[in-house]
Amino acid sequence: MVKTRWLSDEEEQTWRALQLMQMRLSAELARQLADDSNLSYPDYIVLVALSAQPSGRTRILELAKLIGWEKSRLSHHVGRMEQRRLIVREKCDSDRRGAFVAITAQGRHDLEKASPGHVDAVRRLFIDHLTSEQLAVIRHVSEATLARLEIPSSLL
Secondary structure, eight states: OOOOOOOOHHHHHHHHHHHHHHHHHHHHHHHHHHHHSSOOHHHHHHHHHHHTSTTSEEEHHHHHHHHTOOHHHHHHHHHHHHHTTSEEEEEOTTOTTOEEEEEOHHHHHHHHHHHHHHHHHHHHHTGGGSOHHHHHHHHHHHHHHHHHTTOOGGGO
16 A cells, blocks of 8 residues: 655645646636636637747647647637637548637737737736746746646646
């Protein structure tokens, strides 16, 4: 039987602080986007990932990997975004079962409109309260953790 390596008090406090920070930041950023735009936080995440692609499109499975979502969750969300004309599904000629997801002109417009307020909120809530050394540590820890989760560094 494998013995559980329980967290020390410091490890537990660190883990809980990280969880709480992530949840509170996500909630505040979602609130800001809802107040200032017609995008949800998940909409924003999808549109940013698509806009970062040179063609503005990618396969749905690749998009799921990029943003760390299950394919079924992404498929449902893509359907809702498609109804709002933020994205469009395009057939894949080389794979009849596959499809591309592409950002539309409306999606780009809404993303460009929402981005300044979102970036201001990221600065106000997170970036501006940290030193460059602290930011470097957070990046290093994040990249190391993502590598352990087998996220290709090319997606970062």
